[in-house]
Amino acid sequence: MNFNFFKNKSVAIDLGNSNTVVSDAQKVLLAQPSYIVFDNETNAVKAIGNKAYSMFEKSHEELRPVKPLRGGVIADYDSASKMIREMLAQASMQSSFLGGYDHMIAGIPYYTTEVERRALRDALGQFNSRHSYMVYEPLAAALGIGLNIREPDGKMLIDIGGGITEIVVISLSGVAAFQSLKVAGDTFDEQIQDHFRRAYNMAIGLKTAEQIKINVGAAIDKIPDVPQPMMVRGKDLIEGLPVTRAINHSEVAFVLEKSVSSIEHCVVQTLETCPPELAADIYHNGIHITGGSAMLRGLRERFEAKLKLPVHVDPQALLSVSKGIAQTLKDTKKYQGILLQ
Numbered sequence: 001m002n003f004n005f006f007k008n009k010s011v012a013i014d015l016g017n018s019n020t021v022v023s024d025a026q027k028v029l030l031a032q033p034s035y036i037v038f039d040n041e042t043n044a045v046k047a048i049g050n051k052a053y054s055m056f057e058k059s060h061e062e063l064r065p066v067k068p069l070r071g072g073v074i075a076d077y078d079s080a081s082k083m084i085r086e087m088l089a090q091a092s093m094q095s096s097f098l099g100g101y102d103h104m105i106a107g108i109p110y111y112t113t114e115v116e117r118r119a120l121r122d123a124l125g126q127f128n129s130r131h132s133y134m135v136y137e138p139l140a141a142a143l144g145i146g147l148n149i150r151e152p153d154g155k156m157l158i159d160i161g162g163g164i165t166e167i168v169v170i171s172l173s174g175v176a177a178f179q180s181l182k183v184a185g186d187t188f189d190e191q192i193q194d195h196f197r198r199a200y201n202m203a204i205g206l207k208t209a210e211q212i213k214i215n216v217g218a219a220i221d222k223i224p225d226v227p228q229p230m231m232v233r234g235k236d237l238i239e240g241l242p243v244t245r246a247i248n249h250s251e252v253a254f255v256l257e258k259s260v261s262s263i264e265h266c267v268v269q270t271l272e273t274c275p276p277e278l279a280a281d282i283y284h285n286g287i288h289i290t291g292g293s294a295m296l297r298g299l300r301e302r303f304e305a306k307l308k309l310p311v312h313v314d315p316q317a318l319l320s321v322s323k324g325i326a327q328t329l330k331d332t333k334k335y336q337g338i339l340l341q
């Protein structure tokens, strides 16, 4: 007999704008795009995660693809709840025979309204869990990259995800200064898509725009490892015919300039509003960047040149939040101070 079946399980959920990561205290159980596809007529769930993402922008009227989160928070409650349920099931995190989960901890952006927090709380409430908590994502990310957030030592963390960028100064398990802006990976994709339309009368999908960003995207022109230009396929808006066109990293850097400089501006503002003792710590510790969009080429070099500070990019930028939440699962007593009801 499997005795684990009788033991309550605990689960960490990083419900992101672009990706959802489900883990237990030890390991990642599932990491998939935050997408769900419904049957338009019956409202049944047709696909979630990778499969749903592959159907995006390629479906027909019988299917309804939904991206339930926008700007890092739940925008479509019903779809988000169903997506979480299906993902937990896929991650083999069905509740135990004896009834539900022990702990459920989910990440939430630092800058959220009470209504947005309630949406996540309610989505977790559908499960029978003895304790459910939320934790601010930038604090979880800091834990995930191995920073000691409890000591009286200022640490600046920039989390650039899909829908939101959060810049926080952490000390004594709390946030001493912060800025949040809804400019992140999705904005980059939209700007690339828009550029093709305006400059070349060429329509491309958002998934293609994301591929361009990942393959040849950059935050500056002068980068150490220059990628090969990418051939992009799309549709000519005037003739309606398929066309291809090459794009290189310099052009993408030009397109992303406005968004990247708005993030940079917020980092400067956060440093300006930061108490002097903590600013001195940051000058010593440097800045940590995480979240999937931290992997944009040249971002580190650009921030270092602008801020004259060491900048560390997290090598596991897509997983820092989930690793941090998993750490709080391991010892909920120790982290009680950062767990929100």
Ligand SMILES: Nc1ncnc2c1ncn2[C@@H]1O[C@H](COP(=O)(O)OP(=O)(O)OP(=O)(O)O)[C@@H](O)[C@H]1O
Residues within 6 Å of the ligand: 015, 016, 017, 018, 019, 020, 071, 072, 073, 160, 161, 162, 163, 164, 165, 184, 185, 186, 210, 213, 214, 217, 290, 291, 292, 293, 294, 295, 296, 297, 317, 318
């Ligand atoms: N190599 C890369 N270069 C640039 N961007 C990347 C790269 N890899 C992934 N991304 C982008 O990272 C973003 C997803 O990051 P992440 O999973 O941290 O966000 P999220 O947690 O889902 O979003 P949020 O924190 O806003 O809720 C996407 O926009 C994706 O295109």
